[in-house]
Amino acid sequence: MKHDLKPATIAAHAAGALDPQSGGVVPALQPSTTFTRDENYELLRADNIYARDNSDNLRQAEKVLQQLEGAADTLLFPSGMAAIAAVFRTLPNGATAVIQSGIYWGTTAWIRDFCARRDVTLIEADVPDLAQACAKHDPALIFVETPSNPWLKSVDIRALSDATKATLVVDATAATPILMQPLAHGADIVMHSATKAINGHSDVLAGVLSTGRPDAQIWQDIRADRKGAGAILGPFEAWLLTRSMRTLPLRVERMTQNAQSLAEHLFDHPQVADVFYPGLPHHAGHEIAKRQMTGGFGGLLSVLVKGDKQDALRVVGKLELFLRATSLGGVESLVEHRHTIEPHTGIPENLIRVSVGIEDIGDLIADWNQALG
């Protein structure tokens, strides 16, 4: 293939994956867990021994992601949390790590628990204090999420990378590799929950890590641990992911346009107190997001409705197209009342988190108008 293909081309062609055996334009699903040797005990394919190490379907999905991310190496995991855990498990006892506060609650909860068990000193800092926390505590690792979920805060990846020699890991799930490439801004490792927009059809659980520096010790450790400890994505999930990613740029383009229009509409609505979305000029992270994202600001936003918890739950209950379910990045729009899920983390009671899908924007706006009305 030619060099410098654009994301839409890489994705549509699944980075060139075909089925050489049948001539099919779609790669075959190969579920085998083990691979044969010939009469001289030579492997038929030197790169296929046992499915805990690798498989064709896994490599195909990783190749697409690696090219979309502009990475030198990419590893898939069975969930986003498994990818995050793979990073943190490289920390030795007694190490120090910094994480951004107010990020995806599942991440915070697991990291707190892990660090306590491992005797890892964990520092949690809000976006404006991250660089200072690194200067003060000299961590081995810093983990941030941008745009963050559900506050939609933006972390200046380049500034943070310049400010610390710690391994900088960026959870870019809400941005996708289509809208933001953290490695180009100085991140050491970029992480996505591929369960979200990368798969986009709410039917695969997966996580991914990519790096520009595959020779780094931490990456070698992550790679060895995935193989040894077996946190591997199955071939069927990898195959589905490859199939889904063919439309990733298209889906992201539409959900981003829809989210921008919905955010602007809701911000002007008399029943709405505020909207958190990096694409709105008044939003605190707008300038940073504009610098490091291209093509839009993603499909995730949070709406503060006027009133209290009951008012928010009433609006959520009246929505018809926005399904009441957790998760984000799917083709169908979702809403979640985060305070019900994590009442102890300071989420405002009147906050409704919205994942905007690829439906008709007129239908989506009409749904919110009737629910707020």
Ligand SMILES: *Cc1c(COP(=O)(O)O)cnc(C)c1O
């Ligand atoms: C969903 C999510 C995760 C966890 O991913 P899973 O695939 O659900 O394990 C991590 N970070 C963010 C920002 C997410 O939205």
